Amino acid sequence: MFKPLQNDSFLRACFRQATDHTPMWLMRQAGRYLPEYCATRAKAGSFMGLATNVQFATEVTLQPLDRYDLDAAILFSDILTVPDAMGLGLRFAQGEGPRFERAVRDEAAVAKLQVPDMSKLQYVFDAVSSICKALNGRVPLIGFSGSPWTLACYMVEGAGSDDYRLVKSMLYGRPDLMHRILAINADAVALYLNTQIEAGAQAVMVFDSWGGVLADGAFQEFSLAYTKRVLSQLKKEHLGQTIPSIVFTKGGGLWLQEMSELDCQVLGVDWTVNLSMARKMVGGKVGGAGKAIQGNLDPKILFAPPEAIDRLVAQLLNSFGQPHMDSHTNGPTHIFNLGHGISQFTPPEHVKTLVESVHRHSRQIRHLT
Amino acid sequence: MFKPLQNDSFLRACFRQATDHTPMWLMRQAGRYLPEYCATRAKAGSFMGLATNVQFATEVTLQPLDRYDLDAAILFSDILTVPDAMGLGLRFAQGEGPRFERAVRDEAAVAKLQVPDMSKLQYVFDAVSSICKALNGRVPLIGFSGSPWTLACYMVEGAGSDDYRLVKSMLYGRPDLMHRILAINADAVALYLNTQIEAGAQAVMVFDSWGGVLADGAFQEFSLAYTKRVLSQLKKEHLGQTIPSIVFTKGGGLWLQEMSELDCQVLGVDWTVNLSMARKMVGGKVGGAGKAIQGNLDPKILFAPPEAIDRLVAQLLNSFGQPHMDSHTNGPTHIFNLGHGISQFTPPEHVKTLVESVHRHSRQIRHLT
Numbered sequence: 060m061f062k063p064l065q066n067d068s069f070l071r072a073c074f075r076q077a078t079d080h081t082p083m084w085l086m087r088q089a090g091r092y093l094p095e096y097c098a099t100r101a102k103a104g105s106f107m108g109l110a111t112n113v114q115f116a117t118e119v120t121l122q123p124l125d126r127y128d129l130d131a132a133i134l135f136s137d138i139l140t141v142p143d144a145m146g147l148g149l150r151f152a153q154g155e156g157p158r159f160e161r162a163v164r165d166e167a168a169v170a171k172l173q174v175p176d177m178s179k180l181q182y183v184f185d186a187v188s189s190i191c192k193a194l195n196g197r198v199p200l201i202g203f204s205g206s207p208w209t210l211a212c213y214m215v216e217g218a219g220s221d222d223y224r225l226v227k228s229m230l231y232g233r234p235d236l237m238h239r240i241l242a243i244n245a246d247a248v249a250l251y252l253n254t255q256i257e258a259g260a261q262a263v264m265v266f267d268s269w270g271g272v273l274a275d276g277a278f279q280e281f282s283l284a285y286t287k288r289v290l291s292q293l294k295k296e297h298l299g300q301t302i303p304s305i306v307f308t309k310g311g312g313l314w315l316q317e318m319s320e321l322d323c324q325v326l327g328v329d330w331t332v333n334l335s336m337a338r339k340m341v342g343g344k345v346g347g348a349g350k351a352i353q354g355n356l357d358p359k360i361l362f363a364p365p366e367a368i369d370r371l372v373a374q375l376l377n378s379f380g381q382p383h384m385d386s387h388t389n390g391p392t393h394i395f396n397l398g399h400g401i402s403q404f405t406p407p408e409h410v411k412t413l414v415e416s417v418h419r420h421s422r423q424i425r426h427l428t
Numbered sequence: 429m430f431k432p433l434q435n436d437s438f439l440r441a442c443f444r445q446a447t448d449h450t451p452m453w454l455m456r457q458a459g460r461y462l463p464e465y466c467a468t469r470a471k472a473g474s475f476m477g478l479a480t481n482v483q484f485a486t487e488v489t490l491q492p493l494d495r496y497d498l499d500a501a502i503l504f505s506d507i508l509t510v511p512d513a514m515g516l517g518l519r520f521a522q523g524e525g526p527r528f529e530r531a532v533r534d535e536a537a538v539a540k541l542q543v544p545d546m547s548k549l550q551y552v553f554d555a556v557s558s559i560c561k562a563l564n565g566r567v568p569l570i571g572f573s574g575s576p577w578t579l580a581c582y583m584v585e586g587a588g589s590d591d592y593r594l595v596k597s598m599l600y601g602r603p604d605l606m607h608r609i610l611a612i613n614a615d616a617v618a619l620y621l622n623t624q625i626e627a628g629a630q631a632v633m634v635f636d637s638w639g640g641v642l643a644d645g646a647f648q649e650f651s652l653a654y655t656k657r658v659l660s661q662l663k664k665e666h667l668g669q670t671i672p673s674i675v676f677t678k679g680g681g682l683w684l685q686e687m688s689e690l691d692c693q694v695l696g697v698d699w700t701v702n703l704s705m706a707r708k709m710v711g712g713k714v715g716g717a718g719k720a721i722q723g724n725l726d727p728k729i730l731f732a733p734p735e736a737i738d739r740l741v742a743q744l745l746n747s748f749g750q751p752h753m754d755s756h757t758n759g760p761t762h763i764f765n766l767g768h769g770i771s772q773f774t775p776p777e778h779v780k781t782l783v784e785s786v787h788r789h790s791r792q793i794r795h796l797t
Contacts, residue, residue, distance in 0.1 A: 221590075224771065227728035231736055274699035274726040274767070276743070312682045313700055330643035331682055357643040359596035367600055374645070398643070402593065 062196030064261075069131040070199050072382075073262060073303035073324045073351050075343065075389040081376060081421035082130035083414065084201070087400030088123040089135045092407060095122050106151045110137050116186040117193050124197065126407070127414045131198050131262070134190065134255070136183055138205040138266060141247050142214045144175035155218075162217030164225065169236045174247045177254050184258040191259035201305075202260030204251050206267035207244035207285035214240065223272050230281055237281060245285040249292035252304075256297050264305040264327070265289060271310015271329075278314055283321075290322045305353060309399060315340055319350055326350045330357040330398030334379040342391035345383060349391060352379070355398040356413075361405045365412040372416040381424050395421070431565030433630075438500040439568050441751075442631060442672035442693045442720050444712065444758040450745060450790035451499035452783065453570070456769030457492040458504045462776060464491045475520045479506050485555040486562050493566065495776070496783045500567050500631070503559065503624070505552055507574040507635060510616050511583050513544035524587075531586030533594065538605045543616040546623050553627040560628035570674075571629030573620050575636035576613035576654035583609065592641050599650055606650060614654040618661035621673075625666050633674040633696070634658060640679015640698075647683055652690075659691045674722060678768060684709055688719055695719045699726040699767030703748040711760035714752060718760060721748070724767040725782075730774045734781040741785040750793050764790070 064070070068082040090096055099119050103109035110116060120135040139157050143149035148160030163169055177184075190200055205213075213219070215226040230237045252263045270282040286306055296302055306318065307327025318326055319341035328337055332355055343349015360371050376395070383390025395417045401410070433439070437451040459465055468488050472478035479485060489504040508526050512518035517529030532538055546553075559569055574582075582588070584595040599606045621632045639651040655675055662673055675687065676696025687695055688710035697706055701724055712718015729740050745764070752759025764786045770779070 222728075222771065224728060224731065224773065227726065228731040231726075231729050231732035231740065271700065274724075274729075275702040276747075277726070278700070310679070310700070313702075331640065331647070331679070333644040333682075355643075357596065357600075357646070359591075359593060360600050360643075362593065362597040363600035371600070378645075402591065404593065 064196050064199060066130055066198045069394065070261065070303065072392040072394045073305070074301070075324075075349060075351050075383060075392045077382070077384050077386045077390075078392070079422065079425065079427055080418050081382065081393050081395045081424075083395035083417045084129050084131040084133060085123070085397050085401050085410070086133075088129065088133065089119045090401060091403035092401055092405040092410070093122055093126070094407070106137070107149070110135065110140070111182045113182065113185045113189045117189045120186075120190045120200075121193055124194075127410060128418065129198065129414065131201055132190065132194060133201040133264075134183070134187055134203060134260065136186065136203070138209070138268070139213055140180055140183055141175065141204065141244070141251055142210055144179035145172060145247070146175075147214060157213070158218040159214065162225075163214045163240060164217075164229070166233075166236060169239050172240060172243050174243055174250060177250060180251060180254070183251075184254050187255050187258035187260050199261035200259065201262045201264055202252060202255030202258075203264040203266060204248045204289075206265050206270065206282060206306075206308075207241045207248055207289065208273070208282035209267055209269045210244045210248070211237065211240050212269045212272075214244075223269070230277065241281060241285045242288070245288035246292070249289045252289070253292070253294045256294050256302050260302075261300065262303045262305065263293065264307065265323075267306065267308040267311065270308035275313070278311070279317065282308070283314070283317060287321060307353070312337075324351055325353050325394065327396065328352060328354040328398070330355050334375065334393070338379055338391050338393075343389075345385070345390035346388045349389075351392045351394055353394040353396050355396065358397045358399055358401050358405070361401065361409045361413060365409065368409060368412050369416045372413060373420045376417070376420045376424055384425060433565050433568060435499055435567045438763065439630065439672065441761040441763045442674070443670070444693075444718060444720050444752060444761045446751075446753050446755045446759075447761070448791065448794065448796055449787050450751065450762050450764045450793075452764035452786045453498050453500040453502060454492070454766055454770050454779070455502075457498065457502065458488045459770060460772035461770055461774040461779075462491055462495070475506070476518070479504065479509070480551045482551065482554045482558045486558045489555075489559045489569075490562055493563075496779055497787065498567065498783065500570055501559065501563055502570040502633075503552070503556055503572060503629065505555065505572070507578070507637070508582055509549055509552055510544065510573065510613070510620055511579055513548035514541060514616070515544075516583060526582070527587040528583065531594075532583045532609060533586075533598075535602075535605060538608050541609060541612050543612055543619060546619060549620060549623070552620075553623050556624050556627035556629050568630035569628065570631045570633055571621060571624030572633040572635060573617045573658075575634050575639065575651060575675075575677075576610045576617055576658065577642070577651035578636055578638045579613050579617070580606065580609050581638045581641075583613075592638070599646065610650060610654045611657070614657035615661070618658045621658070622661070622663045625663050625671050629671075630669065631672045631674065632662065633676065634692075636675065636677040636680065639677035644682070647680070648686065651677070652683070652686060656690060676722070681706075693720055694722050694763065696765065697721060697723040697767070699724050701767075703744065703762070707748055707760050707762075712758075714754070714759035715757045718758075720761045720763055722763040722765050724765065727766045727768055727770050727774070730770065730778045730782060734778065737778060737781050738785045741782060742789045745786070745789045745793055753794060
C-alpha cells in the first residue's frame with residue numbers, strides 16, 4: 060500500500076532496538092514558529108480550515124521534514140476533533156483558544172454523549188492516507204489523540220482553563236457522571252486511533268496533556284484507568300506491521316512507575332523528569348521488558364543562543380546515557396523530543412541547531428563518530 | 429512581649445512532636461471566598477490599600493480564625509512586596525493580576541538591583557506586630573515570603589505568565605544575570621523573614637510557587653540553591669523561642685528527596701504527592717531526624733458536597749497514617765493544608781465541614797475518640 064521505510068530509526072527505538080543515532084521529532088513540529096506554516100494557514104483562512112482540508116494538512120505536516128532532519132512525522136490535526144464529532148460544536152474565536160458551544164456540565168448533557176460515528180472524522184483519516192502517500196516512506200507517521208481525561212477537561216470546562224474548577228467539581232461531586240464521560244471518551248479514542256492505523260499511521264500517541272493537574276489517587280482513577288481502557292482496544296498490528304503506542308502525561312513524572320505497567324511501548328516525559336531516573340525506573344534491562352523513553356528538553360531552551368542549546372542537548376543525552384547498542388537483543392532506548400509543544404515564538408534556525416546537536420551528540424555517545 | 433500560646437499544636441507538629449489532632453491551616457485562608465474579607469477590601473479601596481494598612485491587614489488575618497477552628501494564622505500580605513521595595517513599581521490593574529512597571533530584562537536593570545532597605549517594608553513588620561497583639565496567644569502567626577526564584581519569575585516577566593518564556597530565556601541564555609538576581613533576592617528574602625521574626629512571627633514559610641515549572645537540573649541550580657541560601661541566613665530563634673521554617677515548592681514532588689536536605693523543619697507538598705510516599709521518603713523515623721509534612725488536599729475538593737469532603741479528608745489523613753504519638757520523642761508528623769491556595773469561589777460553609785472533618789478524623793486515627 061505504501062513504500063517501505065527509508066528511515067526506521069524512530070520505530071526501532073519504540074521497540075527498544077538499537078539505532079545509530081537517537082531518533083527525534085518535536086511535539087507541535089508543524090506549527091506557527093514556521094513562516095511556511097503561517098503562509099498555508101493564511102490560505103486556509105482558519106485553524107479548522109487548515110485541519111479539515113486534506114491538502115493543507117498534508118502540506119503542513121511535511122513542512123518541518125523539509126527543513127530539518129527529523130525521524131518521524133506527526134499528523135497535523137487538533138486534539139479536540141473527537142468531542143467536536145460528538146456534537147459539542149468546536150469553535151476557534153479570533154485571538155482565543157478553542158471553545159465548545161455546548162459544554163457538558165450536567166446529567167442531561169452527559170446522558171446524550173455517544174461514541175461518534177467515525178464518518179464525521181473522515182477528514183482526519185483522509186489526511187493520514189494523504190500524508191503517508193506524500194511521505195513516500197521517508198519517515199513513519201505518528202497518529203494521535205487526546206487522552207480520555209484531557210478531552211473531558213475541555214468538554215466540561217468548554218474551553219481551556221487555568222484552574223479546572225468545573226471539571227474537578229464534577230469529578231469530586233459527581234464521580235458517576237465523570238466516569239460515564241471517560242468511558243465514552245476511551246471507547247471513542249480507541250476507535251479513532253484504530254481508524255488512523257487503518258488509514259496508514261505507523262505509530263499512535265495518546266496526549267494526556269492535563270493528567271498532571273489531578274491529585275494523586277484521582278490521576279489513577281480518572282486518567283490512567285481510561286488510558287488503559289484505550290490501550291486495551293488498540294490494534295497491535297496492521298498489514299503485518301506492529302504498531303507501537305506512546306503515552307505522554309504532562310506533569311506525570313510522579314506516576315512513572317505506575318505508567319510502566321501500561322500496555323504501550325513508549326512513555327513520554329516532560330522536562331521535570333530526570334532521564335537517568337526514568338531509565339532506571341521504567342527503561343528495563345537488556346533482553347528484558349521495559350519502555351522506550353521519549354523526551355524531554357524544556358522547549359524554552361530553544362530561546363537560548365546556539366552554543367547553549369548544543370551544551371544543554373549534550374547534557375540531556377548524557378543524562379539518559381548510552382542507549383542499547385546490540386542489534387540482536389532489546390534494551391533501554393531514548394527518543395529525543397521536547398518536554399511539551401514547541402513555542403510559536405521559537406526562532407526556526409535554533410531548531411536546526413537542535414536537530415544537528417541531537418544527531419551529532421547521540422552518535423558520539425554511541426562512539427560511532 | 430506577647431502572651432504565651434494557648435494552642436501550640438501547629439508549632440509542635442513543625443518540630444515533629446506529638447499532638448492530639450492534626451493541626452491545620454489553609455493557604456490563602458484570609459481571602460476573597462469570605463464575605464467579611466470582601467467587605468474590608470471594599471473599605472480599603474484596593475488590594476495594596478488593604479495590604480499596606482496595618483489595621484486592615486490585622487482585621488483580615490484574623491477573620492478566618494473567627495469563623496473556623498484553625499491552628500495557625502498567616503500574615504496577610506502580598507508575595508511581591510520585596511521586589512516592590514526594590515523599586516520595580518508594583519501595580520494591581522483592575523481585573524488583572526499584579527504587574528511591575530519596571531520589569532528586569534537586561535544587564536542594566538540587573539546591575540541596578542539591590543537588597544532593599546527594610547524601612548520600605550515597615551508596613552509589613554508593623555502588620556506582624558499588630559496581628560500578634562490581636563491574636564493574643566490564640567494560635568501562632570506564620571510570616572512568609574516568595575522564594576528567590578518565584579520572585580525572579582515576576583521580576584523578569586513583569587507579571588504572571590503562562591509560559592515563563594522571558595525568565596527562562598534569561599536563565600538559559602544569560603545564566604550569569606539570573607544568578608545575580610537570585611543572589612540578591614535570596615539575601616533580601618532572608619532579611620525580610622528575619623525582620624518578620626523580630627516583629628513577632630513564630631514560624632516562617634518560603635513559597636516556591638513557580639519552582640515546579642523548572643526542568644530537572646535547572647530547579648536544583650536556580651531555585652533550590654537559593655532557597656538554601658535563604659535558610660542559611662535565617663534566625664533560628666527569637667526571644668528564647670525556636671522558629672521553624674517551612675518550604676513549599678508547588679510541582680516539586682519529584683525533588684522531595686533533595687529537599688529533605690534543606691535546613692528547614694517542614695516541607696509543604698501539593699496534591700500530586702502521595703502522603704504515604706512522602707512520609708517514607710522524608711518524614712524520618714521515631715527518635716531520628718526528618719521533616720514534618722504539610723499538605724495537600726486538592727482545593728477543588730471544597731466544591732464537592734460535604735459528605736464527599738468528609739470522605740476525601742479521611743482518605744488523605746489515612747494515606748499519611750497515624751502520626752507520631754509519644755510525647756518524649758520526635759517522629760513523623762503531618763500538618764494539614766491544601767495543596768495550593770483556596771479558590772475565591774469556595775463556599776465558606778464547606779470550609780467549616782473541612783475543618784471539622786480534619787479535627788474529627790485526625791483524633792480517630794490517634795484513637796483519641
